[in-house]
Amino acid sequence: MKLHLLVTAAAALSAAPLPRGKIPPGKVVLVIQAHHDDHTTDYGMGGLIARLVDSGFEAWFVRASNDEKDGSHGYPHNDMINRRESEEATRILGMKGVHSLNWRNDYMDSIPILELRAQLILLIRRYRPDVVLGHDPWGHYDRNPDHRKVAWALAEASWMAGLANVHPEHLESGLKPHRVPCLFFKARVDYGRGHEPNVAIELNQDQVRRKMRAYSAHRNVYASPAMARAVRQQLAAEGLRIDEIEDMTDEQAAVAFEEWYMEWISRKRGRENGLTFAEVYWFVDEFDHLPGLKSYIESAARGPQ
Amino acid sequence: MRLILAVLALAPVSGFAAPLPLGRIPPGKVLLAIFAHHDDHTWEYGVGGAVARMIDAGYTGYYVRVTNDEKDGRDWGENDRVNLREAVEGTRHLGMREVISLNWRNDHMDSTPINELRAQLILLVRRYRPDVVFSWNPWGHYDRNPDHRKVGRAVGEAVWMAGYANVHPEHLEAGLRPHRVPHLYYTQRSDYGRGHEPNLAIELDESHVRRKQDAYWAHKNVRFNPGAARAVRRQLEARNLAIPELEGLTDEQAIEWLEKWRIEWSSAQTGKANGVRYAEAFHYLDPWSCLPGLRAYIAEASVPR
Numbered sequence: 087m088k089l090h091l092l093v094t095a096a097a098a099l100s101a102a103p104l105p106r107g108k109i110p111p112g113k114v115v116l117v118i119q120a121h122h123d124d125h126t127t128d129y130g131m132g133g134l135i136a137r138l139v140d141s142g143f144e145a146w147f148v149r150a151s152n153d154e155k156d157g158s159h160g161y162p163h164n165d166m167i168n169r170r171e172s173e174e175a176t177r178i179l180g181m182k183g184v185h186s187l188n189w190r191n192d193y194m195d196s197i198p199i200l201e202l203r204a205q206l207i208l209l210i211r212r213y214r215p216d217v218v219l220g221h222d223p224w225g226h227y228d229r230n231p232d233h234r235k236v237a238w239a240l241a242e243a244s245w246m247a248g249l250a251n252v253h254p255e256h257l258e259s260g261l262k263p264h265r266v267p268c269l270f271f272k273a274r275v276d277y278g279r280g281h282e283p284n285v286a287i288e289l290n291q292d293q294v295r296r297k298m299r300a301y302s303a304h305r306n307v308y309a310s311p312a313m314a315r316a317v318r319q320q321l322a323a324e325g326l327r328i329d330e331i332e333d334m335t336d337e338q339a340a341v342a343f344e345e346w347y348m349e350w351i352s353r354k355r356g357r358e359n360g361l362t363f364a365e366v367y368w369f370v371d372e373f374d375h376l377p378g379l380k381s382y383i384e385s386a387a388r389g390p391q
Numbered sequence: 392m393r394l395i396l397a398v399l400a401l402a403p404v405s406g407f408a409a410p411l412p413l414g415r416i417p418p419g420k421v422l423l424a425i426f427a428h429h430d431d432h433t434w435e436y437g438v439g440g441a442v443a444r445m446i447d448a449g450y451t452g453y454y455v456r457v458t459n460d461e462k463d464g465r466d467w468g469e470n471d472r473v474n475l476r477e478a479v480e481g482t483r484h485l486g487m488r489e490v491i492s493l494n495w496r497n498d499h500m501d502s503t504p505i506n507e508l509r510a511q512l513i514l515l516v517r518r519y520r521p522d523v524v525f526s527w528n529p530w531g532h533y534d535r536n537p538d539h540r541k542v543g544r545a546v547g548e549a550v551w552m553a554g555y556a557n558v559h560p561e562h563l564e565a566g567l568r569p570h571r572v573p574h575l576y577y578t579q580r581s582d583y584g585r586g587h588e589p590n591l592a593i594e595l596d597e598s599h600v601r602r603k604q605d606a607y608w609a610h611k612n613v614r615f616n617p618g619a620a621r622a623v624r625r626q627l628e629a630r631n632l633a634i635p636e637l638e639g640l641t642d643e644q645a646i647e648w649l650e651k652w653r654i655e656w657s658s659a660q661t662g663k664a665n666g667v668r669y670a671e672a673f674h675y676l677d678p679w680s681c682l683p684g685l686r687a688y689i690a691e692a693s694v695p696r
Contacts, residue, residue: 154557155555155557155558156557157557158556158557161557164557192552192558193506195505195506196504196505196506229529229544229547229548229551230548231505231548280586317685317689320678320679321689321693322696323418325695325696326689326693326694326695326696327693327694327695327696328688328689328692328693328694329692329694330692343685343688346684346688347682347684347685347688350684350687350688351684354687
């Protein structure tokens with residue numbers, strides 16, 4: 087246990103607080119992720135989604151895989167149950183709906199990226215989002231292959247959707263090019279390197295509460311008694327005990343862990359950035375693809391005379 | 392100018408990083424070392440010393456060679472056979488029980504389907520149920536050996552996916568059970584590659600280092616090169632220098648001395664950097680690494696039994 091604590095302490099060497107991010111102006115946010123529950127796992131974006139919705143955004147969730155591996159009801163049932171729970175969870179966050187692309191779960195490494203990209207370009211042109219949320223394409227080696235693939239396709243689609251020469255057949259069918267101006271990227275906290283957050287988004291208590299509820303809506307995969315049993319076993323092996331879970335059933339203990347966890351990560355990100363609750367992102371704004379332009383505007387632009 | 396001096400002053404700091412925490416040997420019975428090539432277990436960046444120490448602590452060790460090593464030596468078909476035989480001998484010096492060869496084509500692993508390699512590794516993880524896996528760091532990207540990169544990534548995925556009953560259920564039909572690997576020790580070449588951040592040093596004693604030298608030297612098909620000893624002597628002569636230990640040795644004896652010296656030297660270097668005589672350094676992931684919040688929860692909420 088002492089070793090574990092040491093390793094944790096070394097990893098937690100505190101960095102300087104991040105600048106506080108503002109909610110960009112706009113009306114529509116698309117959340118593009120691999121799995122039913124990626125909107126709100128530890129690395130998730132549930133708080134920011136709730137805050138965007140609170141500021142008037144209309145929000146849509148894109149699930150790229152079919153989630154057949156999450157759950158114990160067989161592949162087709164897992165697909166259906168996870169999708170239903172995804173609809174329930176995103177509703178808790180105030181989102182409008184879920185689009186499922188249903189690529190095979192865990193096998194996205196082998197799907198053609200151009201096809202996935204074309205799908206995302208179409209969705210971007212259809213919904214014309216002002217803000218897109220996804221996994222950080224530069225947060226390399228997330229060991230979940232689906233996360234990597236979707237992030238890469240998203241990084242390409244978000245700017246290519248703005249070029250009329252890309253998939254002109256979309257234009258023939260009445261869609262217009264649309265470049266996504268603002269992107270919020272996220273990476274898992276447990277593994278993956280290369281993710282460098284540059285903003286902290288402040289959350290209020292209600293947003294954190296909705297995030298927790300959205301998370302626990304995924305009952306098919308969370309609150310698993312097996313996880314609680316594994317924790318009890320490991321605690322015993324390390325000669326430790328946690329009083330509050332002693333008298334709980336495995337299922338109750340699992341729920342207690344999960345709830346504590348959601349609150350913990352939001353509070354931790356808050357503490358690191360001088361806030362009560364927060365989420366951190368790598369934020370790319372509308373001028374970031376033209377870095378010189380931003381400083382030119384800052385130095386040369388004047389308000390109305 | 393002052394800025395340049397400040398930058399120069401900062402640059403060497405990385406060479407004198409704080410010592411890493413010294414790792415304990417986790418309780419367990421089985422270790423798998425999964426590498427691309429016959430000799431990856433024991434280089435200057437190898438894992439031979441930690442393997443020997445775990446075997447001393449009661450572990451049974453298995454070595455997985457992913458390629459056919461046809462490029463190491465003079466003749467492709469011959470190389471495969473000889474290098475495999477020497478891998479058996481080398482790992483036996485470390486106390487390992489068996490070598491499993493997957494025989495993918497050496498240097499061509501970039502074009503092998505990752506899903507197929509991953510499926511093979513998931514099967515082996517379920518078959519051997521290791522408590523410990525050694526491999527390349529999946530985050531140590533841009534190792535310029537393509538086989539190392541591919542194996543690192545497939546291992547990064549296989550070690551957690553093997554724990555899911557929904558992943559390759561045909562294995563379960565054949566009588567295997569899911570198994571998640573609790574302890575991961577990742578290494579990386581010391582000569583190139585980025586992204587590898589060791590967080591743990593494993594102390595070695597003289598016997599571990601001696602066995603590591605023997606394991607390294609067992610790979611005579613690639614190591615036994617008296618021409619290299621002659622080249623060293625020529626360099627020494629050109630600089631008017633001598634290494635007393637090399638005097639009176641034949642070129643055949645000299646190359647053995649030089650190669651074994653290298654293994655001792657690298658173990659001592661890592662030892663010195665971490666306050667012990669000999670060591671190897673790893674990026675270590677413990678059973679809680681996949682649930683970082685849970686570890687913090689346990690640290691906060693648990694008490695000794």
